[in-house]
Amino acid sequence: DTAVSQTPKYLVTQMGNDKSIKCEQNLGHDTMYWYKQDSKKFLKIMFSYNNKELIINETVPNRFSPKSPDKAHLNLHINSLELGDSAVYFCASSQVQGDGYTFGSGTRLTVV
Amino acid sequence: GIQVEQSPPDLILQEGANSTLRCNFSDSVNNLQWFHQNPWGQLINLFYIPSGTKQNGRLSATTVATERYSLLYISSSQTTDSGVYFCAVGSSGGSNYKLTFGKGTLLTVNP
Numbered sequence: 001d002t003a004v005s006q007t008p009k010y011l012v013t014q015m016g017n018d019k020s021i022k023c024e025q026n027l028g029h030d031t032m033y034w035y036k037q038d039s040k041k042f043l044k045i046m047f048s049y050n051n052k053e054l055i056i057n058e059t060v061p062n063r064f065s066p067k068s069p070d071k072a073h074l075n076l077h078i079n080s081l082e083l084g085d086s087a088v089y090f091c092a093s094s095q096v097q098g099d100g101y102t103f104g105s106g107t108r109l110t111v112v
Numbered sequence: 113g114i115q116v117e118q119s120p121p122d123l124i125l126q127e128g129a130n131s132t133l134r135c136n137f138s139d140s141v142n143n144l145q146w147f148h149q150n151p152w153g154q155l156i157n158l159f160y161i162p163s164g165t166k167q168n169g170r171l172s173a174t175t176v177a178t179e180r181y182s183l184l185y186i187s188s189s190q191t192t193d194s195g196v197y198f199c200a201v202g203s204s205g206g207s208n209y210k211l212t213f214g215k216g217t218l219l220t221v222n223p
Contacts, residue, residue, distance in 0.1 A: 058210065
């Protein structure tokens with residue numbers, strides 16, 4: 001019954017690999033997001049989607065490619081992983097623009 | 113872009129004490145939320161409060177939008193209140209589809 005679920009929870013991979021993180025929400029929300037939390041706990045927006053349409057791409061390298069097959073799912077694919085990509089990636093959703101967010105439990109990505 | 117400053121950066125309390133966390137922002141907002149990140153990393157939405165006052169149990173929040181600040185009050189703190197408290201805002205002049213986060217207040221409640 002998890003409202004916003006992300007998989008996997010942990011991801012350890014080598015530099016240069018390609019990996020994906022999946023996110024699904026069962027709240028019926030229209031908007032979904034990806035946020036990145038760095039080692040100092042700072043949270044920063046990466047992407048926003050509204051009804052499957054990309055709204056925000058916050059100067060993220062094009063190695064990161066989000067995909068929203070429907071408004072309940074927002075996946076994140078990362079090509080050619082770099083050490084600096086190590087972080088916790090959070091998916092979130094909200095009902096209408098500017099409403100309260102519900103976050104997933106995060107995916108801790110470690111690039112070695 | 114909009115700037116968000118939270119204070120204090122760190123706070124240590126004894127169980128049962130009260131505390132006030134502050135969030136200052138540099139521009140008018142149409143969205144302000146408070147989150148708690150527990151020691152296991154989970155981000156929990158506490159309040160959606162672009163203006164006014166709300167209460168939920170031992171927690172309450174007040175946003176004075178005209179003066180560009182918000183306060184989070186924690187009363188009778190418990191060890192389970194430990195974690196990082198984030199304020200996040202959406203600028204009135206910016207996109208409705210993103211929040212800018214402050215750096216957080218790390219709260220430690222000792223038994």
